[in-house]
Amino acid sequence: MKYSNILLATFLCGGMLAGCSSPTETASEDPYFTADEDQGGLNLGAGFESYVIAEDLGRARHLAVRENGDIYVNLREANDQGGIAALRDTNGDGRADEIEYFSDFGGTGMAFYDGSLYASNDSTIFRYSFVGDNLLPDNAAAPDTIVSGLPVQTSHAAKSFTFDDKGYLYVNIGAPSNACQEQDRTRDSPAMDPCPLLERHGGVWRFDASKVGQTQLEDGHRYSTGIRNAVALQFNPLDGHVYAVQHGRDMLNGLFPDMYTEEESAEQPAEEMFRLSDGADFGWPYCYFDPSQDARVTAPEYGGDRNSTDRCEGTEGPIATFPAHWAPNDLLFYTGDQFPESYKGAALIAFHGSWNRAPLGQKGYFVAIQPFQNGDPSAAFQNLAEGFAGVESIEAPSDAKHRPTGLAMAPDGTVIVSDSVTGKIWRVFYKEDKTMALK
Template structure:
């Protein structure tokens, strides 16, 4: 009798589990045909919540399912935030409302979090918050200023403001480096080939680190916090891991190894190095920038060329922390989410999702990234492997120009039911990803097709010879362009749509020759407006180029990319250079 009771109890428990799983699946909306264009592991489905809300950055989902999205920039009068609500539970947003009356320009606006009932969001220089109210999609509470970056430079490189909160009342904010590798930005905007970095690097005092603040205070500036970690060049992806009680970031590595040091690094090395570093950040950690970087192929920190490195010499400071994982260069990690939900199989529990926004500067090789990765964690530690979780955003293969990518994954959020949400920065598409299979049957077979996608050109390591897209195909002006300009402005001259402006049909390109020559010779910093859109990527000076080279490349861009302006002669460049020299 006792044995029969145990058997009955077992089957009762089993039936409850099965019913519970079936009931949860029944409550989830139906996925779209073709999963909204995404490739996902078996038995996952995706529904497109919204198709085109504008250039989306980070995203968050409230406990009631309301979605809040940060826009990188917004039209006048529309607001820098978007709120979405699904009224009939079909997975589609029925209400889409823009809100947030604050300055929102520059392209690097970021951050969307909910903490203690407040909605946090940020422009490039200011973090704001508004109190959410039960039942209301749009908060009508007072907008409070949490933190202001008092920077005399104004907008600069790596000025994004993601935030994270720990469980002890602290707020974490990165302050990105205003340079690539601590070059002297007064003498050499953007960097000049062969120039050493400043030593010691003065930027480390106020930049290239993560600061800790009191999360209960508002009206803060940087001096109200303390430097929690240093040597962190640029952070957009950051999350607090509630399981092991640690802060994690995925750092954007430095750029332009070949452009700045052509005698030390090949174009191929510059395309795949240095690593995008997945970091566990503890109080007082130093991650090496600008003096060193992590090489994921050698699996070690190496000395940066600005400080005497050749790609092989080890970092000069042995106390620099290593990443927990190194990803290939320039994939652009733009969000990080530790999954704590119960909807997905246990394989995903407490693991990390990373949104790789996609590269801009891998030329002459295909651009890479443009997918969402998953890193399994076991007992609080990464297993050392990573998986392709969601791919197909770019819709083209290979991605020759960044602007060829139809969508770029940007933000990650988890809904109250454990669904994963992904935002796109190109048009503002929002996907909701759900699991519809048997969690107990999930295994390697469900991941097999995604493993094959590692062979795609946006994910695999390019072949140094066979994957070179433009080998031996360029005219003299195009050769100069492909060597010095294409990383930012792209092969089609359209820029990346966010940091670096387009040259195609540009009023700057078709305008005054002297202005163009001056920009090439002396560089350009600060925000500019091109075709009615703001950009703040730094333009390096190229005074080291011969007058003939400058004339050829300017003529090339003025007579290509939809432009039809007169040629620039070497004499034009020589005259301008001599005039500028005589004025000094």
């Protein structure tokens, strides 16, 4: 296994023996913890620094880090070299100086489980295995198929996933719809009631993490429902629960201009964070969360008048909410030791950025950190990393030079962030006094 100089020094010195420098002192001299002069273009929270690991990989989505520090990035579409990029640092400076590609597909989901790399396209979960310390998997040309036959759709197609500690795989299957109308996003088109999409979409399905040849219809268990689309899906090993951050619905003004102003539509509904449980229903499409009332209310397609809650009875509420249309695309619970102790257990969220907040400015395009204490959000979220967009004013997503999409924690506790525009990858680390507390 490859170690950075700081980890090796800590291991050999037992942390703090006479004649050994502290980890913080070592970090100040270690090229592995030397930031780019411009922080890779990012603006970071106090004490944090960053540098670019690699760039121009392709439209990067989620990523995963192997125990030896190698980084694997799922690309939205395969390029001429492949659909998954494999990155290795061979000289100990933290940057990728060896980059290889494999697979003939692209997708979103990516994670390590039981030593194997799992990756998804829009219909299938694959598994790659490794021999020794090889950068590329030994079955790169013919991965195992864990789950196939997931619904292929034109919207909310990404099949993100996570694993728990009991041998289960959880897969997001987004709803190919805004609010389950007969004609999607069409004014005066009636809602389907009950919504038939919930039979195979709009929730999280559970599978066996190791069994090959599974399908949704024969082997999938609908674990939680009423979730429009949860690209941000993650198991929290500190409390044993799976969490999701939902992409909320759109077009309240466009579909119901007599009920909502353009400004109100830009600020509603909130993006909701859920703690999943078996059988839980989180309300889509019948309800949405109105941040101005701090309450979930019945959707206008289902008879809602902005205040009624009749269709929301029995649904599970969010444990945290975030401003509308920020597009949460990944979730990571910080369990490492490189950040200050108060950050342990906090949730990092990559907000991909909005497209539909006009006439207000588009928002998101940053990585937030949500403090947790005793298993629950304990304070307002804070900004961990901003500046991805590279422009002050964003009128449309195409204005952004970069958009944060994937998050992963390296074995040393640093955090890796991916970009979906050009495939830029950053490492974020902490360098100042580690007694600083997360507020």
